[in-house]
Amino acid sequence: MGKYIMIIDDSPTIRISVEFAIKNMGYDIQQAENGVDALEKIKTIISKGNEISLCISDINMPQMDGITFIKEFRKTDKFTPVIILTTESEDNKINQGKEAGASGWIIKPFQPAELVNVVKKFLK
Amino acid sequence: MGDNEIRQAFLTEAKEIIENLESDIVQLEENAGDREIINRIFRYFHTLKGSSGIAGFTEVYEFSHKIENLLDAVRGGKIEVTDSLIDLILDSMDWIRDSIFTEGEGDAAMNERKSILLGKVGEFKKPDASVEKPLKSEDAAKARAAAHEKEDAANKYKYYRVRASFIEKIFEFGIDPLMVMEDLASHGPIIKNIVDKQNLPEFEGIDPEKCYLSWDIIIKSKSALNQINDVFIFVKDENKITVEDVTSQYMSEEKLHAPVYEKKLGEIMLESGIISENELDEAIALQNVEGKRFGDIIVNKGFASEEEVEHAIKEQAILKKKVENTTVRVDTVRLDNILNLLGEIVIGQSSLSRIAHEMENDYGTQLKNIIYGLDRTTREFQEQIMSIRMIPIGPTFNQFRRFVRDIAHSLHKEMKFVLEGEETELDKTVIERIDDPLKHMIRNSIDHGIEQPEERVKAGKDPAGTITLKAYHQEGNVFIEVNDDGKGIDEERVREKAISMNLIKPDEEASREKLLSFLFMPGFSTAKKVGDLSGRGVGMDVVKTNIESLRGSVEIRSEKGRGSSVKIKLPLTLAIIDGMLTKTGNNTYIIPLLSVMETIRPAREDIKTIEGKGEVVSYRGEYLSLIRLYEIFNIKPRYENPWEALVVIVESGRTKVGLLIDDMIGQQQIVIKSLDNYITQSRAVSGASILGDGKVALIIDIFGLMEDVVSA
Amino acid sequence: MIIEEEIFGIKHVRKFYGNLKEEYKSGIELIIDFKSVKRVDLSIVQVLTAVVRMARKDGRVVKFKSLSEDVKNQMILCGLKI
Ligand SMILES: [Mg+2]
Numbered sequence: 021m022g023k024y025i026m027i028i029d030d031s032p033t034i035r036i037s038v039e040f041a042i043k044n045m046g047y048d049i050q051q052a053e054n055g056v057d058a059l060e061k062i063k064t065i066i067s068k069g070n071e072i073s074l075c076i077s078d079i080n081m082p083q084m085d086g087i088t089f090i091k092e093f094r095k096t097d098k099f100t101p102v103i104i105l106t107t108e109s110e111d112n113k114i115n116q117g118k119e120a121g122a123s124g125w126i127i128k129p130f131q132p133a134e135l136v137n138v139v140k141k142f143l144k
Numbered sequence: 145m146g147d148n149e150i151r152q153a154f155l156t157e158a159k160e161i162i163e164n165l166e167s168d169i170v171q172l173e174e175n176a177g178d179r180e181i182i183n184r185i186f187r188y189f190h191t192l193k194g195s196s197g198i199a200g201f202t203e204v205y206e207f208s209h210k211i212e213n214l215l216d217a218v219r220g221g222k223i224e225v226t227d228s229l230i231d232l233i234l235d236s237m238d239w240i241r242d243s244i245f246t247e248g249e250g251d252a253a254m255n256e257r258k259s260i261l262l263g264k265v266g267e268f269k270k271p272d273a274s275v276e277k278p279l280k281s282e283d284a285a286k287a288r289a290a291a292h293e294k295e296d297a298a299n300k301y302k303y304y305r306v307r308a309s310f311i312e313k314i315f316e317f318g319i320d321p322l323m324v325m326e327d328l329a330s331h332g333p334i335i336k337n338i339v340d341k342q343n344l345p346e347f348e349g350i351d352p353e354k355c356y357l358s359w360d361i362i363i364k365s366k367s368a369l370n371q372i373n374d375v376f377i378f379v380k381d382e383n384k385i386t387v388e389d390v391t392s393q394y395m396s397e398e399k400l401h402a403p404v405y406e407k408k409l410g411e412i413m414l415e416s417g418i419i420s421e422n423e424l425d426e427a428i429a430l431q432n433v434e435g436k437r438f439g440d441i442i443v444n445k446g447f448a449s450e451e452e453v454e455h456a457i458k459e460q461a462i463l464k465k466k467v468e469n470t471t472v473r474v475d476t477v478r479l480d481n482i483l484n485l486l487g488e489i490v491i492g493q494s495s496l497s498r499i500a501h502e503m504e505n506d507y508g509t510q511l512k513n514i515i516y517g518l519d520r521t522t523r524e525f526q527e528q529i530m531s532i533r534m535i536p537i538g539p540t541f542n543q544f545r546r547f548v549r550d551i552a553h554s555l556h557k558e559m560k561f562v563l564e565g566e567e568t569e570l571d572k573t574v575i576e577r578i579d580d581p582l583k584h585m586i587r588n589s590i591d592h593g594i595e596q597p598e599e600r601v602k603a604g605k606d607p608a609g610t611i612t613l614k615a616y617h618q619e620g621n622v623f624i625e626v627n628d629d630g631k632g633i634d635e636e637r638v639r640e641k642a643i644s645m646n647l648i649k650p651d652e653e654a655s656r657e658k659l660l661s662f663l664f665m666p667g668f669s670t671a672k673k674v675g676d677l678s679g680r681g682v683g684m685d686v687v688k689t690n691i692e693s694l695r696g697s698v699e700i701r702s703e704k705g706r707g708s709s710v711k712i713k714l715p716l717t718l719a720i721i722d723g724m725l726t727k728t729g730n731n732t733y734i735i736p737l738l739s740v741m742e743t744i745r746p747a748r749e750d751i752k753t754i755e756g757k758g759e760v761v762s763y764r765g766e767y768l769s770l771i772r773l774y775e776i777f778n779i780k781p782r783y784e785n786p787w788e789a790l791v792v793i794v795e796s797g798r799t800k801v802g803l804l805i806d807d808m809i810g811q812q813q814i815v816i817k818s819l820d821n822y823i824t825q826s827r828a829v830s831g832a833s834i835l836g837d838g839k840v841a842l843i844i845d846i847f848g849l850m851e852d853v854v855s856a
Numbered sequence: 857m858i859i860e861e862e863i864f865g866i867k868h869v870r871k872f873y874g875n876l877k878e879e880y881k882s883g884i885e886l887i888i889d890f891k892s893v894k895r896v897d898l899s900i901v902q903v904l905t906a907v908v909r910m911a912r913k914d915g916r917v918v919k920f921k922s923l924s925e926d927v928k929n930q931m932i933l934c935g936l937k938i
Contacts, residue, residue: 033154033195040150071867080190094316098353099866101318107194123318124378129197129205141378144323144895315866315899322898325933339935347880347906352873352899353866357934420937422912 022048022070025139028058028089029078029105034128038076038105041132042139047073055084059092074143075102076135079113087113090120101142147200154199155244161188162241169234176225185233186215192240204243207258211236214265223268232264301364302391303335304372309358309384319379321355327375332365341421362390392475409438412456413448423447479533483720486526487815491834493518494812530571530717537615537624538566540575544586548611551590558597558608559590568615570622571717574694578624578714581690585626585710586611588684593630593708603705605629622716627709633702635659641668660700661798664688692796692847695721695738721816723833723843725809726792729779732841733805734814734833739846741793741800743808748787761791761802768793771853772804773844776828782806796847803844816843827852858889865897873903880907891922901934908936 025047027038035051043049050065052058055077062072075093079086090102101123106113114125126138165188172181193208211233217223239257306328310321337359344356365372369389376385410427413419419427419442427441436444439453493515500511541563552559594600594609601607612627638659642648647662662668666685684700691698695715702708715721715738723734742763750762751770760767770791774781783789783806791802816831827848832840857879861868879886886907904920911918923931 031191031195032157033150033199036153037150037198080187082187098316099318105194107190118317118382121317128194141323141327142318142320144326320865320897320899322896322901322930322934326930329933334933337933337935341905341935344902344906347903347910348877350873350903350906352869352903355898356902357898357905420908421935422909423937426912 022065023073024048024050024065024070025073025143026050026052026058026062026075026077028052028055028075028081028086030054030081031078034078034105037132038135041135042076045136045139045143047143054081055086055089055092057083058089059084062093072097072100074100074139076105076139077102078105079117087116087120090117090122094121103138103142151199154195154201157195158192158240158244161192162237164188165237169230169237172225173227173230179219182215182219182225186212186219189215196244201244203258204240207236207243207262208240210262210265214268217269228264229268232261232268236261236265301332301366302369302389303393304363304365304369305386305388305390306361306363306372307359307384307386308361308376309340310355310379311383312354312356314355314379314383315353317382321357321379324375324379325359325361328361328363328372331367331372331375332363334361334363336360336362336415358384392473392478409453409456409460412459413442413452418452418456419447474532479529482529483526483815486522486529488834490522490526490813490815493522494835526720530720531569533571533573533717534569535572535575536567536569537575538563540579540582541566541613541615544582544613547583548586548590551587552594552609555590556596557590557594559594560608560610562610562612563614564612565615568617568622570615570714573718574622574714577690577694578712581687581712582613582624582626584687586613589626589628589630589708593628593632595631603631617716622714624712624714625709626712627707629707632704632706632708633660633663633700634704635702638662657699660702663700664698664798694718695736697738718816721814721843722811723814724792724811725835725841726773726790726805727807727809728773728777728805729781731777731779732809732835732839733773733777734841734843735792735794735803736843736846737811739794739796741795743790743792744802745789746786746791746802748785751786761786763793763800763802766800768800768802769853770802770804771849774804776849776853777842794846796850799850801850801853803849814843857887858891859893862892862894864890864893864895864900866899869897869899869903872900876903876907880910886911886916886918887921888918889921890924890927893927894924896927896930898934901931901936904931905934905936 025042025045027035027049028051029035029038030053039049039051048070050061052061058075058077065072075090077086077089081089084092086104090104093100093102102117102121104114104117104122104125105128106117106125107128114122117125123142124138126135165185168181168185168188172178172185175181189208189212193205193212196202196208197205214223215233218225218229223229239254239261243254308321308325308328314321338361340358340360341356343358344350350356363372369387372387373380376383376387379385410419410424414421414424423442423445427438427445427447430436430441430445431438439457442448442453443450497512497515497519500508500515502508503511545561548559548561589611590609594611595603595605597607600609610629612625614623614625614627616623635656639648639654642654642659642662643650645665645668647665648654663684664687668685688698691712691714695718697713698710700708700710721734722737724737724740726733726735744763746761751759752762752767753759754767757767757769759770759772761770762768770786772781774784781789781804786804790805790808792805792808793800793802814833816833828845829842830845830848831843833843835841857875859872864872876886888904904918908918
C-alpha cells in the first residue's frame with residue numbers, strides 16, 4: 021500500500037520545485053494541475069488501495085482553485101493534512117484556506133529546506 | 145532533478161504564459177470591460193511571479209510582483225482599463241520576455257526600460273492606493289538580520305513556560321497536537337510537564353476523534369522566543385497557546401527546579417514518573433480513610449518499590465532544605481519594569497486626584513480621601529521595591545583592599561585601609577558605576593596625599609598612612625567619603641595655579657572652598673607640577689563628571705598637614721528624581737530639582753547682550769547666560785520676552801545659567817522612563833516621564849544642555 | 857490485540873476504540889501489542905489514557921507490549937504512565 025503526497029499547482033515550475041524538495045521523504049508523489057485534476061487523481065489513488073498522506077496545494081488555479089479543492093477534499097477526508105502554497109499578496113487566502121480545513125501554509129517563493137520544514141510539521 | 149530542471153521547466157512555462165498573455169491582452173483591447181480576461185491576465189502575472197521566484201529570476205519576480213499589484217487594482221475596479229494601461233501591460237510583458245529569453249537580468253538597457261515602466265506603474269497608482277506589501281525577500285532579509293542578533297545574544301539556555309490547549313476539532317484540520325508538542329520538545333529538555341486530562345471523558349463517553357488534553361510545560365532551551373513561537377505557527381490563531389520567557393525565574397542555579405514551595409511526596413513521585421496520577425489520587429483517598437503513611441500505602445498497593453519511596457523521601461528533604469534558604473534572584477530589569485508600572489499607577493492616581501479636585505460634591509471629598517490613602521500605599525510600595533534594588537556597598541569597598549596594597553607597595557608607602565559603613569545600601573546601578581571614580585580617588589590619595597614614611601615620622605605621624613572609606617545615609621541621600629591623613633592640599637599653590645590660568649585675578653580674594661573647587665576644572669589638576677603641589681593628581685574633572693552622571697555631587701575638603709577628604713553625595717536611586725515641572729509652549733519639561741537654585745521673573749533691564757557671552761540675565765550681581773528653552777527644542781513659546789516669562793536659575797558644577805520657560809507647574813517625584821525608543825536629538829535630554837494626562841514630558845539634562853550650548 | 861499500523865493515528869482511532877471497547881467487555885486480559893507501531897498520535901494516546909483509567913477503577917490491568925522508545929516518549933509527553 022503506497023502513501024502519497026499530492027502536489028497541486030498550475031505552474032509546472034512550482035510543481036517540479038516542490039517535488040524536488042520532498043522527493044526523498046519516503047512518499048510516492050503525484051502532481052496535479054488544478055483542483056479538478058487533483059480530485060480525480062486522488063480518487064484513482066485510493067481506488068487502488070493506496071492512501072493520501074498529505075496535499076500541498078496552490079490557491080490560485082484555473083478550473084478549480086485551492087480553496088474549493090480543500091472543501092471538496094474534506095468532504096471525504098477529514099484528517100489528512102493540507103498545506104497551501106500562497107504568495108505574500110494574498111494573505112487573506114491563508115484564513116480562507118484555514119476555514120476550508122487547511123493545516124498549514126508556505127509562502128512562495130520558498131527554499132526547498134523551508135518547505136521540508138513545514139512538511140515535517142505534519143509528517144514524521 | 146535539480147536546479148537546471150526547474151529552470152528548464154520555468155522557461156517552458158514562461159513561454160506558454162507569455163503566448164497566452166499576448167492573445168489575452170489583444171482581446172482586452174477589444175473588450176475593455178471583460179472581467180474574465182482581466183482575471184486571467186492577473187493570474188498569468190501572478191503565476192509568473194511565483195515561478196520566477198522559485199526558478200531564481202529575481203528581477204522578473206520583483207517586477208511581476210509590481211505588475212500583479214497594478215492588475216489587482218484594475219481587477220478591483222480602482223484603475224480603469226485604458227489604452228495606455230493596455231500599452232503598459234504589453235510593454236511589461238515584453239520586458240519580462242526579453243529578460244528571460246534574450247537579454248538576461250541585470251543588463252543596463254533592460255534596467256532603464258524597467259525603471260521607465262515602473263515609473264508608469266507608479267503614475268497609475270493613485271496616491272491613496274493601499275500600501276504595497278513588501279516582498280517576502282525583503283522581509284526575509286530583515287528577519288535574518290534579527291535572527292543573527294538573537295543568535296549572538298542567545299547561546300545561553302532560556303526557560304520558557306508554554307501553555308497549549310487545543311480546540312476539540314483540531315484533528316479535522318489535519319493537525320496532530322502531539323506532533324506539535326514533540327516539535328516543541330525537540331527544542332530542549334522538558335523541565336516540567338503538566339498534562340491536564342480533566343477534559344478527557346470516561347472511556348465509554350469519549351469521542352476518539354476529538355482533542356481533550358492540554359499542556360503546561362517548562363522547557364529549557366537555547367532557542368530564541370520566536371523560534372519557540374514558530375512551533376505553534378499553524379495553530380496559534382485558533383488555539384490557546386501562550387509562550388513566556390521565564391528564564392529569570394529559573395536562573396538561580398543550574399539546579400533548575402529549585403522550587404519556591406514545599407513539595408509533597410506524592411508530587412515528587414508523580415513528577416519523576418514513579419507513580420501515575422490515578423495512583424496518586426487513589427493513595428491520597430486511602431490516606432484520608434486509613435490514616436496510614438503515604439509511602440506505606442504506595443508500597444502496599446504495589447505502585448512503587450520501597451527503594452523508590454525512600455529515594456523520593458530523600459529528594460523531598462533536599463528540596464525542603466533548598467526551600468528554606470531559597471532567596472529568589474530577580475533580574476534588575478524586572479524590578480525596573482515593576483517600577484515603571486508603578487510609575488504608571490502613580491500617573492493614574494494623579495489623574496484621578498485631578499478629577500477629584502474638580503468634583504465639588506461629597507463624592508469629590510470621598511474620592512480625595514481614598515486617593516490620599518492610596519498615595520501612601522504607593523509610596524510605601526515604591527520604597528519596598530527600591531529596597532530590593534539596594535545592595536550593601538561592603539563587597540565593593542572590600543575589593544579595594546588589594547588595590548590599596550598594590551599601589552602603596554609600588555610607591556614605597558605604608559598604608560592602612562579602614563572601612564566604615566560597609567552595610568550601607570545603595571542602588572545596584574549606582575554601585576556598579578561608582579567603582580571607577582572611587583579607585584581614581586584612592587589612587588590620588590595614596591599617590592599625592594600620603595607622604596613617605598620618614599616624612600610622616602618627622603611630622604609626628606604614624607609612618608603608615610591611613611585611608612578611610614566611609615559610607616552612610618543622610619536625608620535621603622547616600623554619602624561616600626574618601627579620607628586620608630596625608631599632607632593635605634596646598635591652597636597657596638592652587639591659588640597660584642588658578643591665577644596663572646586666569647581663573648582669578650592676582651588681587652582677588654577667594655574662599656578656600658572656591659579654590660578647592662578649581663581642582664575639578666578640566667585641565668587644572670592635570671597641568672604640570674600640579675601633582676606635587678595639590679596632592680590631587682590626574683583627572684578630578686573626570687571623577688566629577690562621572691559622579692554627576694549619577695546625579696550626584698562631589699566636594700573636596702582639606703586641612704594642611706592633616707589630610708584631605710573627598711565627599712560624594714549620591715541619590716538613593718537612579719530610577720526616581722525630584723523634578724520641577726515647567727511649561728513652554730504646549731510642552732512640559734522636567735528640570736531636576738537638584739539643579740534648580742531659584743526661579744525669577746527678570747526685569748526688562750536685567751536682560752542684556754554681552755559680547756562674547758551672548759544673551760545674559762543679571763542674577764545677584766552676576767551675569768548668567770540666558771538659554772531660551774524654546775530655541776533648544778525648536779518650538780513656539782507663549783512668551784518670547786524674558787520679562788513676561790520666567791527664568792529658572794540652574795547650576796551644574798560651578799556654572800550657573802538661566803533657563804527661559806513660559807511657566808512653572810509644580811514639583812513632584814518623577815519616575816524616569818528609559819529613552820531607548822526615542823532618538824534624542826541633543827544631549828539636553830536625559831530621559832522622559834509620563835504625566836497624569838498621559839503626555840510625555842522630557843527631562844532636561846542640565847549638564848548636557850550646558851555642554852551643548854557652550855559647544856554650539 | 858495486535859496493532860498492524862506503522863503510523864497509528866486519527867485515521868484508525870475510531871476502529872481501534874471500537875475494538876478496544878469490545879475486548880474490554882469480553883473481560884479477557886487486555887494486552888495491546890505495539891510491535892509494528894513507529895508513531896502514535898494524540899487521539900490514540902487519549903483513548904489509551906481513558907482505558908487505563910477505567911481499568912484501574914475496575915481493578916483490571918491493561919498491558920502495553922513491545923513499545924518502541926519513540927512511542928514510549930510520546931506517551932510520557934502526554935502524561936501517560938507506562
Ligand atoms: Mg497558481
